[in-house]
Amino acid sequence: xxxxxxxxxxxxxxxxxxxxxxxxxxxxxxxxxxxxxxxxxxxxxxxxxxxxxxxxxxxxxxxxxxxxxxxxxxxxxxxxxxxxxxxxxxxxxxxxxxxxxxxxxxxxxxxxxxxxxxxxxxxxxxxxxxxxxxxxxxxxxxxxxxxxxxxx
Amino acid sequence: xxxxxxxxxxxxxxxxxxxxxxxxxxxxxxxxxxxxxxxxxxxxxxxxxxxxxxxxxxxxxxxxxxxxxxxxxxxxxxxxxxxxxxxxxxxxxxxxxxxxxxxxxxxxxxxxxxxxxxxxxxxxxxxxxxxxxxxxxxxxxxxxxxxxxxxxxxxxxxxxxxxxxxxxxxxxxxxxxxxxxxxxxxxxxxxxxxxxxxxxxxxxxxxxxxxxxxxxxxxxxxxxxxxxxxxxxxxxxxxxxxxxxxxxxxxxxxxxxxxxxxxxxxxxxxxxxxxxxxxxxxxxxxxxxxxxxxxxxxxxxxxxxxxxxxxxxxxxxxxxxxxxxxxxxxxxxxxxxxxxxxxxxxxxxxxxxxxxxxxxxxxxxxxxxxxxxxxxxxxxxxxxxxxxxxxxxxxxxxxxxxxxxxxxxxxxxxxxxxxxxxxxxxxxxxxxxxxxxxxxxxxxxxxxxxxxxxxxxxxxxxxxxxxxxxxxxxxxxxxxxxxxxxxxxxxxxxxxxxxxxxxxxxxxxxxxxxxxxxxxxxxxxxxxxxxxxxxxxxxxxxxxxxxxxxxxxxxxxxxxxxxxxxxxxxxxxxxxxxxxxxxxxxxxxxxxxxxxxxxxxxxxxxxxxxxxxxxxxxxxxxxxxxxxxxxxxxxxxxxxxxxxxxxxxxxxxxxxxxxxxxxxxxxxxxxxxxxxxxxxxxxxxxxxxxxxxxxxxxxxxxxxxxxxxxxxxxxxxxxxxxxxxxxxxxxxxxxxxxxxxxxxxxxxxxxxxxxxxxxxxxxxxxxxxxxxxxxxxxxxxxxxxxxxxxxxx
Ligand code: SF4
Numbered sequence: 001x002x003x004x005x006x007x008x009x010x011x012x013x014x015x016x017x018x019x020x021x022x023x024x025x026x027x028x029x030x031x032x033x034x035x036x037x038x039x040x041x042x043x044x045x046x047x048x049x050x051x052x053x054x055x056x057x058x059x060x061x062x063x064x065x066x067x068x069x070x071x072x073x074x075x076x077x078x079x080x081x082x083x084x085x086x087x088x089x090x091x092x093x094x095x096x097x098x099x100x101x102x103x104x105x106x107x108x109x110x111x112x113x114x115x116x117x118x119x120x121x122x123x124x125x126x127x128x129x130x131x132x133x134x135x136x137x138x139x140x141x142x143x144x145x146x147x148x149x150x151x152x
Numbered sequence: 153x154x155x156x157x158x159x160x161x162x163x164x165x166x167x168x169x170x171x172x173x174x175x176x177x178x179x180x181x182x183x184x185x186x187x188x189x190x191x192x193x194x195x196x197x198x199x200x201x202x203x204x205x206x207x208x209x210x211x212x213x214x215x216x217x218x219x220x221x222x223x224x225x226x227x228x229x230x231x232x233x234x235x236x237x238x239x240x241x242x243x244x245x246x247x248x249x250x251x252x253x254x255x256x257x258x259x260x261x262x263x264x265x266x267x268x269x270x271x272x273x274x275x276x277x278x279x280x281x282x283x284x285x286x287x288x289x290x291x292x293x294x295x296x297x298x299x300x301x302x303x304x305x306x307x308x309x310x311x312x313x314x315x316x317x318x319x320x321x322x323x324x325x326x327x328x329x330x331x332x333x334x335x336x337x338x339x340x341x342x343x344x345x346x347x348x349x350x351x352x353x354x355x356x357x358x359x360x361x362x363x364x365x366x367x368x369x370x371x372x373x374x375x376x377x378x379x380x381x382x383x384x385x386x387x388x389x390x391x392x393x394x395x396x397x398x399x400x401x402x403x404x405x406x407x408x409x410x411x412x413x414x415x416x417x418x419x420x421x422x423x424x425x426x427x428x429x430x431x432x433x434x435x436x437x438x439x440x441x442x443x444x445x446x447x448x449x450x451x452x453x454x455x456x457x458x459x460x461x462x463x464x465x466x467x468x469x470x471x472x473x474x475x476x477x478x479x480x481x482x483x484x485x486x487x488x489x490x491x492x493x494x495x496x497x498x499x500x501x502x503x504x505x506x507x508x509x510x511x512x513x514x515x516x517x518x519x520x521x522x523x524x525x526x527x528x529x530x531x532x533x534x535x536x537x538x539x540x541x542x543x544x545x546x547x548x549x550x551x552x553x554x555x556x557x558x559x560x561x562x563x564x565x566x567x568x569x570x571x572x573x574x575x576x577x578x579x580x581x582x583x584x585x586x587x588x589x590x591x592x593x594x595x596x597x598x599x600x601x602x603x604x605x606x607x608x609x610x611x612x613x614x615x616x617x618x619x620x621x622x623x624x625x626x627x628x629x630x631x632x633x634x635x636x637x638x639x640x641x642x643x644x645x646x647x648x649x650x651x652x653x654x655x656x657x658x659x660x661x662x663x664x665x666x667x668x669x670x671x672x673x674x675x676x677x678x679x680x681x682x683x684x685x686x687x688x689x690x691x692x693x694x695x696x697x698x699x700x701x702x703x704x705x706x707x708x709x710x711x712x713x714x715x716x717x718x719x720x721x722x723x724x725x726x727x728x729x730x731x732x733x734x735x736x737x738x739x740x741x742x743x744x745x746x747x748x749x750x751x752x753x754x755x756x757x758x759x760x761x762x763x764x765x766x767x768x769x770x771x772x773x774x775x776x777x778x779x780x781x782x783x784x785x786x787x788x789x790x791x792x793x794x795x796x797x798x799x800x801x802x803x804x805x806x807x808x809x810x811x812x813x814x815x816x817x818x819x820x821x822x823x824x825x826x827x828x829x830x831x832x833x834x835x836x837x838x839x840x841x842x843x844x845x846x847x848x849x850x851x852x853x854x855x856x857x858x859x860x861x862x863x864x865x866x867x868x869x870x871x872x873x874x875x876x877x878x879x880x881x882x883x884x885x886x887x888x889x890x891x892x893x894x895x896x897x898x899x900x901x902x903x904x905x906x907x908x909x910x911x912x913x914x915x916x917x918x919x920x921x922x923x924x925x926x927x928x929x930x931x932x933x934x935x936x937x938x939x940x941x942x943x944x945x
Binding site: 030031032033036037039040041081082131132134135137138141142144145146149150151 | 283284286315566567569572573576580760766789792899900901906
């Protein structure tokens with residue numbers, strides 16, 4: 001069953017995302033809202049993994065060979081200045097998108113498998129993931145004009 | 153005698169029963185033993201030393217202000233004045249800046265208006281030409297007149313086209329606006345002060361009304377002195393006078409308001425104190441709210457907030473079983489962690505019981521400053537003028553038509569820039585021109601070290617309109633002397649939508665000019681014009697500016713179209729909306745329980761309360777709010793900084809009854825200065841004792857960001873919490889260690905309202921030296937000496 005593969009991907013992805021949120025928080029600590037929110041969203045990703053853990057354990061045993069290497073690239077460094085912030089948030093946005101659709105895919109499988117526990121987990125985490133996406137979009141829309149037009 | 157009003161802060165009570173009119177009591181203070189017959193004329197005005205806006209007449213003799221007298225027909229005060237209103241005006245009679253100042257070779261020197269404005273215009277023009285409108289930022293106050301704000305809004309939005317405009321209202325009242333918008337679709341106070349005259353219960357959420365709005369507390373005290381007094385419930389970590397008078401006092405641990413609110417909502421739901429039919433008809437979002445609050449049992453709340461579970465139950469019972477509840481909310485919520493979320497839950501409590509829009513059933517999301525409301529209405533705090541939605545093209549078009557400019561000139565691609573972000577851009581130099589008016593950010597903003605670096609650096613050109621030299625003017629490139637209250641004419645609006653006219657009583661000192669005159673002069677020198685070649689703004693007098701605003705507000709919730717100077721003159725205050733259909737104004741809004749959440753009318757589409765992520769137009773449409781209130785929920789999250797081993801105490805900052813803001817006026821009024829001459833640090837006896845601290849000792853308070861020193865006041869504050877008043881800066885200190893509360897505060901803000909979280913950082917306290925008597929903290933307010941002894945002692 002390939003569902004196990006996707007659960008592994010989600011688990012790994014949330015771990016990567018948490019690390020990336022923390023990376024951006026530290027790298028842009030001067031932007032107080034980015035610092036606090038990215039740290040909080042990192043903790044949210046940690047919680048997603050905790051929620052997911054029972055399902056990973058249950059399906060883990062039926063895991064088959066991965067069809068190919070499925071994993072998301074995290075952020076390893078951060079940039080500086082207004083444009084740097086925008087680009088780092090942009091990278092985070094792509095990473096969250098990747099997870100957002102992964103949750104959707106797993107949710108579909110959970111429904112077909114009539115796995116009520118997993119459906120509940122996905123409902124909760126998918127909602128938070130899409131809010132992460134909306135926040136990044138809101139923040140980037142605010143930052144873009146100043147960064148792209150005025151900042152030197 | 154007026155002088156006793158320092159001791160007897162609220163004055164003699166005049167008890168009254170529910171439904172009776174609040175009795176008149178006229179308070180007067182005249183200088184130098186003058187009698188009323190010595191006064192040459194009385195000029196109508198209203199007090200600008202807090203958001204209550206008590207109607208007052210200014211006494212004039214020989215062209216000088218010589219006193220004040222409360223206006224007995226005033227709907228807000230019925231003649232009363234508090235200590236600040238009685239004495240505070242005297243502070244503006246000395247130490248004024250009387251000529252423009254410009255910085256030459258590092259020091260400020262006197263200059264002519266022409267020279268000073270020449271410098272301002274030269275720098276502004278050069279930056280506009282090279283970097284465009286986003287290089288300009290404006291940071292104003294909650295103490296200017298409506299006409300001045302609106303004039304600046306038009307110059308900024310239609311003349312320059314910058315989104316970088318905000319007021320220090322961001323520090324004090326942004327959450328009130330944000331919470332109202334989230335729940336009801338637009339800003340606009342649901343309640344009226346008269347609701348206090350008939351209610352059965354009053355809830356104070358982080359609102360020390362006894363000190364912040366003394367005349368409003370006098371109104372409540374008078375109900376308490378009457379035959380059928382309402383119950384009071386108080387949420388505040390300090391043992392305030394309000395807490396003392398309350399039936400239930402919830403001294404929650406800083407940073408946990410949202411947990412308490414979720415607990416109260418859960419009790420309402422579990423004990424079925426919910427008007428289900430009303431909720432069904434007039435709200436959207438009940439199921440999600442019920443789901444979100446479900447884990448917050450009284451025991452769970454007791455655990456998180458460190459209060460008694462039975463007090464949580466009792467508070468919910470008062471709310472759930474009273475017919476008419478008035479809730480008031482202020483800084484204990486607005487300047488704390490999860491500010492907007494917690495304030496929205498106050499709205500939710502009322503919505504679950506259908507308890508608003510009728511006499512005695514009201515929400516008062518309070519303001520701090522006298523004219524904060526106008527800052528919000530006119531749109532110099534960043535919103536679009538007239539509570540319009542920047543995200544709604546037809547609203548932008550309305551303004552473009554009114555101002556006769558191309559809509560692309562009006563910045564509306566994202567929400568206007570909030571204060572903290574403006575300072576960040578100034579720090580980075582992308583804002584190279586920053587104009588500050590009527591506010592002292594070098595004392596009032598969080599993390600002062602950083603603010604001083606920003607204003608003092610040469611990456612940004614700083615212009616300051618001010619009446620007194622202060623911490624901020626000393627960092628400016630150009631200082632322009634401004635006229636104060638009583639020296640210019642204008643209107644302003646208090647917490648409960650009451651508009652007052654404040655007439656000019658005397659001439660400003662020296663060459664000082666009103667902020668309106670200063671900005672019109674700037675606009676004329678810059679040559680801003682509309683599409684038809686007319687000047688922007690089209691007016692240069694306050695009354696014409698007011699008429700311009702009446703047109704701008706027409707058809708919006710804050711509708712002033714039916715008002716005029718003539719109508720306001722001689723009135724006891726008129727509440728907006730005031731239209732042809734409601735020519736006398738409107739006491740209470742939402743009486744039909746139809747809210748302003750229609751897609752094409754609302755001021756914004758709402759936000760996620762945890763992150764501030766914006767809801768977009770399509771999502772809003774899909775929810776079909778259409779006049780129904782939005783019930784918005786959020787779980788409690790731990791604050792960014794909780795007390796730790798290194799910093800074991802939770803910091804709260806706030807005000808005392810005798811001062812306003814950074815004391816620019818109140819420290820110059822002898823009565824007020826003597827009543828609270830210096831800063832202090834409040835600490836509970838349980839915390840003081842193990843540190844070897846007793847009343848009056850000099851102590852040092854340190855956070856991860858900075859430190860201050862002041863004398864200890866061992867008070868009835870809850871154990872684990874420390875309080876420092878925020879009024880005191882360094883300008884009159886010489887080289888002594890600082891006592892400014894904002895040396896300690898964290899740079900963090902609410903994700904929705906962007907209001908800084910001044911309350912709730914973690915600190916440690918150590919003893920520096922023995923004291924030589926009690927601390928300077930007032931003894932007849934929340935800072936009174938403790939009646940407890942420590943458990944160990
Ligand atoms: S309550 Fe406020 S407005 Fe009224 S007199 Fe006191 S300071 Fe002035």
